[in-house]
Amino acid sequence: MSSKRMIITVGDARVGKSTVIKLLLEMLMLKGKRTKVYSQDTFGIFKAYENLVPIEYFNLLNDEADQIIDELNNTRLDIIIIDMPGQYIEKIRQYIESISLFEVVVRFGWKLTFLQPISHRNNCLNYLNQIIEIASNNANYVVVKNYHFYPEFREYDEKIQKKLSIIGGTEIELLSLHRNHYQMMDKLVKPYSECCHDISLILFLRSFIYQWIKKFQISVIKDNLAISYLGLD
Template identity: 50%
Template sequence: MIMTVGDSRVGKSTVIKLLIDLLQSQNRKIKVYNHDNLQRFKAYETVVTIDSLDFFRGETDKILQDLNNDELEIIMVDMPGQYLEKICQYIQRTDLFSLLVDYQWSLTFVQPISQRIDCVNYLKSLLEFAIDNTNYVLVKNQYFGEIFRDYQEIMQSKFRIIGGAEIELTRLHRDHYEAIERTAKPISQCVTDTSVYLVYRTYIYHWIKNFHASIRNETIASKYLGI
């Protein structure tokens, strides 16, 4: 089970989309839950099962039922931005950590970060709550810049000690990302869509390639993400 967590507008949904493309290329059996807006993953409805999930209206049993689904290999959950306290309450209420062990599933938290100190505080609180019950993958979203000073000074050494993995999402220009959105297709299909300028497709191709390489070059991240 992969859960994207963290602040709003740091790239959680983008990371999920890129992971779907990579896992689909390996013929993995995936189901994706989205909390905030089902339309966000509409482009992926033809390639993977997408379902809505509202943590605040008693819909969380859907995930628990899927733990017993032998046809699924990976469950991906795009958690709501912020709301860490409510997410932790849900995990405690459902005894999720124990259930995952019972059904022989593992859980990986994936947190994209920007340079905001809020991202570091979120990660610190998450680590204190989950301790060693889960795996962690931190995504340095370089759209916001290449230097993550607060994370490096405050949390990086501790994060590495507990076995957390770091990967990078290189910067993609806003125009290129908007071109992807206009196609209404999965990101991986945009590189062959002639409605997108050739030069844009070239940048998008290398952006995807760099992200996937960042995972494959990090053995621990590959394992945590089911690659």
């Protein structure tokens, strides 16, 4: 069976999509997975990772995303990560339908995962519901509970969690990290794991970042579905 996988991050803006991608990239690199990232970002969010994986900009809103489909025929890649813009669910729906995404990934022997970080906001739940409605059983789903925003996910637990389980989805956790820590790592322009060894940061801070990374990795590797759906098998 093919292990090639397209991972599409979706969800609200500023909910942690790029953070999760960075953490996932480092896990994929340790596994030796040949990975490419397509990003909507023009502000250098992934600059620290440009020496690790190819990162290419695309603009979904201007219908400039056809090159992504061409990559499905690239035998040198194992993983394609597409960082969709925050919100714009209707535009994403139109894009999926216009290129017959579900049929195309099957034709080229790939598998598809929707990766969505969530906060406590109802908008996240509405977005996830729409993604499930669009893709149904044509994709796998990984929800990331982002505790940076809120310690509880009552609405998700009550209304979505069971539905996600029925269609074979799974969930992982991203623990809270203070915004000052994010800013310090951004200033270093280094992958997160390298920040743990940068002596310009005090030891306490480096230790905190290390534990934050490690706990995310543990959340993934203890879940067999997450390992498979994120291309880490």
